Amino acid sequence: MLIFAVCLVAFTAFLALGNYYFGSLNLQKEVEDAQSSTRELAGASDWVYSQGLGAKRLVYITIPPGIDNNNRWVGKPPSNATDNTSSTEINIRVYNTDVFSTTRAPVRGSLPTSPGGYWVWVESFGDFVLVGTSLVTT
Numbered sequence: 001m002l003i004f005a006v007c008l009v010a011f012t013a014f015l016a017l018g019n020y021y022f023g024s025l026n027l028q029k030e031v032e033d034a035q036s037s038t039r040e041l042a043g044a045s046d047w048v049y050s051q052g053l054g055a056k057r058l059v060y061i062t063i064p065p066g067i068d069n070n071n072r073w074v075g076k077p078p079s080n081a082t083d084n085t086s087s088t089e090i091n092i093r094v095y096n097t098d099v100f101s102t103t104r105a106p107v108r109g110s111l112p113t114s115p116g117g118y119w120v121w122v123e124s125f126g127d128f129v130l131v132g133t134s135l136v137t138t
Contacts, residue, residue: 027095030064034092034099037061041074041090042101044122045129049105053126058119065115068093074109074131090131105129 040059048055071077071093088107091100105124109131112118120132 033062033064034094038090038101042103045103048124055124066095075107
């Protein structure tokens, strides 16, 4: 009976440790998804900007479940963010971690608010690049 109890305690400890480890990996994956999405959007923004007025590119991004919708933006941040943020920044906050990419092109637009995968249009308007807004498709 004592051996069974010791094995049960050891199994429970391993199970708890494994749960913590896999939870940590999941958080890391969500941050990496956000990083990949901002990099893809920034790269596409720079490409269409260099091509000139009317250039478009369709980019697949993943919005992770841990997104903070009050701290995500394309270009200028929402009114509650600092005013000195560049208009060339794409930002997604995931679990209190700001993930951003900077573009060479001035950018405007918005990102989807719900978690999931999205195809997002990135279009050059000559002096700026529009990301998402009404161009977002699922």
